[in-house]
Amino acid sequence: MTGRSMIELIGIEKRYHSFQALADLNLTLQEGEFFSLLGPSGCGKTTALRIIAGFLEPTAGIVRIAGQDMQGVPANRRPTNMVFQSYAIFPHLNVGDNVGFGLSRSGLSRRQRKARIEEALAMVALEGFEDRHADALSGGQRQRVALARALVMQPKVLLLDEPLSALDKKLRESMQFELRRLQQSVGINFVMVTHDQYEAMTMSDRIGVMFDGRLAQVDTPTQLYAFPANRKVAAFIGGMNFLPAQLVGEPAGRLEVMVAGLGGLDIARNQGVARHDRELVVGLRPEQLHISRDEPAGFDARAQGTVTDAAFYGETVHYHVEIAGVPEPVVVSVPNHFHTVDFKRGDRVWIAAQGASVIDLGARTDN
Amino acid sequence: MSDNNRTGVLLALPATAYVGLLVAAPLGVLVLYSFWTQTYIDIDRSFTWENYRTAFSDPLVRHLLIRSIWMAGLVTFVTVALAYPIAYFVAFRTRNKTFWLLLITIPFWISYLLRVFAWRVILGFNGLINSTLMSAGLIDEPLDFLLYNEFAVIMTLAHAWAPFAILPIYVSLQRIDRSLLEAASDLGAGRVECFLRVTLPLTIPGIIASSLIIFIPTVGDYVTPALVGGSDGKMVANLIQVYFGAANNWPLGATLSLMSMAAVGMVAVAFVVLLRSAGKAIR
Numbered sequence: 282m283t284g285r286s287m288i289e290l291i292g293i294e295k296r297y298h299s300f301q302a303l304a305d306l307n308l309t310l311q312e313g314e315f316f317s318l319l320g321p322s323g324c325g326k327t328t329a330l331r332i333i334a335g336f337l338e339p340t341a342g343i344v345r346i347a348g349q350d351m352q353g354v355p356a357n358r359r360p361t362n363m364v365f366q367s368y369a370i371f372p373h374l375n376v377g378d379n380v381g382f383g384l385s386r387s388g389l390s391r392r393q394r395k396a397r398i399e400e401a402l403a404m405v406a407l408e409g410f411e412d413r414h415a416d417a418l419s420g421g422q423r424q425r426v427a428l429a430r431a432l433v434m435q436p437k438v439l440l441l442d443e444p445l446s447a448l449d450k451k452l453r454e455s456m457q458f459e460l461r462r463l464q465q466s467v468g469i470n471f472v473m474v475t476h477d478q479y480e481a482m483t484m485s486d487r488i489g490v491m492f493d494g495r496l497a498q499v500d501t502p503t504q505l506y507a508f509p510a511n512r513k514v515a516a517f518i519g520g521m522n523f524l525p526a527q528l529v530g531e532p533a534g535r536l537e538v539m540v541a542g543l544g545g546l547d548i549a550r551n552q553g554v555a556r557h558d559r560e561l562v563v564g565l566r567p568e569q570l571h572i573s574r575d576e577p578a579g580f581d582a583r584a585q586g587t588v589t590d591a592a593f594y595g596e597t598v599h600y601h602v603e604i605a606g607v608p609e610p611v612v613v614s615v616p617n618h619f620h621t622v623d624f625k626r627g628d629r630v631w632i633a634a635q636g637a638s639v640i641d642l643g644a645r646t647d648n
Numbered sequence: 649m650s651d652n653n654r655t656g657v658l659l660a661l662p663a664t665a666y667v668g669l670l671v672a673a674p675l676g677v678l679v680l681y682s683f684w685t686q687t688y689i690d691i692d693r694s695f696t697w698e699n700y701r702t703a704f705s706d707p708l709v710r711h712l713l714i715r716s717i718w719m720a721g722l723v724t725f726v727t728v729a730l731a732y733p734i735a736y737f738v739a740f741r742t743r744n745k746t747f748w749l750l751l752i753t754i755p756f757w758i759s760y761l762l763r764v765f766a767w768r769v770i771l772g773f774n775g776l777i778n779s780t781l782m783s784a785g786l787i788d789e790p791l792d793f794l795l796y797n798e799f800a801v802i803m804t805l806a807h808a809w810a811p812f813a814i815l816p817i818y819v820s821l822q823r824i825d826r827s828l829l830e831a832a833s834d835l836g837a838g839r840v841e842c843f844l845r846v847t848l849p850l851t852i853p854g855i856i857a858s859s860l861i862i863f864i865p866t867v868g869d870y871v872t873p874a875l876v877g878g879s880d881g882k883m884v885a886n887l888i889q890v891y892f893g894a895a896n897n898w899p900l901g902a903t904l905s906l907m908s909m910a911a912v913g914m915v916a917v918a919f920v921v922l923l924r925s926a927g928k929a930i931r
Contacts, residue, residue, distance in 0.1 A: 336830055356833045369831035373849045373927070382845070383835030434835065 285312045287470045288438060293342035295328050302328045303494045315464050317473045317481035320491035326474045327442060334440050335359045347437050362431035363440040368423045370415045377411030380430045401433035421452045441473040445480055457483050478518045490514050510553040512648035515564050522565040522611045536641055538563060542607040543582040546636045554643030562648045564640035567614035571633040572600055580633035588628045598622050602632055681902035699903035713908060716883040717915055719798060720866035724859050727806040731813035739821035753811050760808060764875050767804040771795040796878025804872050813858040820854025852927040856920055867912045884908050
């Protein structure tokens with residue numbers, strides 16, 4: 282990242298009659314950044330992407346790409362290229378002609394075009410596929426062709442609309458790394474739309490989380506995970522237990538809280554939340570909780586409870602523990618070390634947490 | 649024969665009987681007749697190639713056959729060229745597609761014959777166009793090139809076939825994944841280029857379908873040429889009609905029918921091959 286802004290969205294709004302698809306979207310993306318828009322379906326993330334691409338005109342607001350106002354600039358004249366969710370591979374053309382589609386206006390000679398196509402196909406590990414017909418491609422190959430077709434244009438920004446959602450799980454995971462590597466090697470901005478938190482977290486430099494046409498939080502994956510701005514963001518990214526808490530004291534940069542069931546804790550103040558109040562909500566990640574039969578030592582807080590459910594996920598085991606004073610059972614996730622489910626329904630167990638792993642989510646009235 | 653097979657045969661029976669009785673059998677009769685000879689009111693059933701020899705050497709037959717194919721080609725071209733924009737409009741620019749498709753089929757609520765007569769009223773010497781132009785003072789005397797010529801046949805048939813051309817093209821346009829058009833535009837193509845490089849090649853199957861639907865029956869059409877074609881609008885079917893009717897020469901009529909069938913078949917195949925390769929050439 283060189284610190285120059287590549288995409289600026291200023292006060293973007295999109296209305297369809299009475300439906301507000303996007304409201305006051307402000308976002309600045311740095312040059313060379315891999316940015317993801319993450320949110321549930323219908324949150325407006327694809328609308329935002331299509332506004333950047335030029336397929337939609339915003340009702341209000343300014344789109345700048347590389348410092349240039351894009352108002353009135355149609356999609357075919359923007360320095361962006363898109364990888365479509367359906368990949369949109371031209372069915373009447375072979376791979377080479379698909380990839381070379383956009384080069385016909387480039388003023389390149391036939392040989393130069395051929396070299397560019399070869400280069401682009403090499404980038405996505407599809408060397409020698411030029412003459413393959415579009416119908417003869419697997420899902421993963423179609424996606425690579427779509428990528429090559431966009432990258433061959435040497436855009437300033439590559440837009441990706443749910444690029445991995447049509448692939449099976451194994452392929453999706455390997456493509457995540459490949460996309461990341463590709464972005465780093467070409468060094469251009471990638472803007473990806475996804476509803477998959479893992480996809481967004483593994484690949485992106487920064488993530489914008491959207492709900493109901495609004496940007497809820499923009500942050501790096503680790504910050505987003507450690508300091509979600511509110512309960513909604515926290516619930517969307519990773520698993521989370523929400524516990525009511527009372528604010529007792531506010532030393533500099535810290536909060537002293539009384540957490541239901543767990544007792545007094547000293548936790549980090551979350552600068553991202555809207556407001557603090559006497560009544561707070563705190564979050565506990567299931568994987569950051571400790572569970573044992575005997576009372577554990579060395580933790581900042583502990584509570585005894587009863588297991589109401591145990592679920593075996595393969596790589597982890599999830600226990601639901603009912604604790605007196607906590608409204609909902611607390612979920613604890615334990616890595617599967619020895620292929621055993623240690624506790625069963627009805628067992629009395631202890632759960633414990635460190636203050637450092639308890640997340641301040643702000644005033645209860647905001648959540 | 650297993651039960652399953654027997655059910656299959658039983659199920660196929662009505663269709664087979666239908667095709668056999670109404671298509672294969674008449675065609676067989678036609679082939680037989682083409683090898684026989686008409687001797688006044690009787691038929692000489694001895695085998696002969698004479699009909700084919702006559703038909704091939706008759707300049708009138710050749711002339712009418714070529715003209716029929718030429719006219720049918722013109723009608724097909726005009727109809728498809730007019731139908732494509734309509735289909736495009738309905739597929740891409742309208743919301744209530746059912747309503748528009750219904751509008752397009754309205755001409756079909758009237759009998760074919762009435763439609764042809766309507767065109768006589770529109771194009772005629774004292775018809776709608778002429779009287780309108782005259783009363784508007786744009787012309788001093790009626791235009792006589794409107795009716796009883798090739799132009800009238802083409803106009804009438806282009807109108808009559810319109811829905812047959814519009815619907816297959818509409819279907820093929822409707823089937824185009826809209827993201828393909830967005831992808832083309834995203835890759836720098838303007839509207840015209842999008843159309844020529846994506847929309848048009850992807851609708852070639854629709855164009856082939858509607859062209860064949862129009863071309864094949866047009867070659868054999870005789871009502872329209874007879875009613876609005878005048879003397880130079882006549883086509884091969886009119887001659888065939890004469891042989892089966894007034895001239896009372898069924899064997900020669902049958903020969904002409906088979907010849908025009910063969911000609912249509914060849915032209916149609918050539919057309920499909922040509923358009924397919926044209927589609928491949930547009931890149």
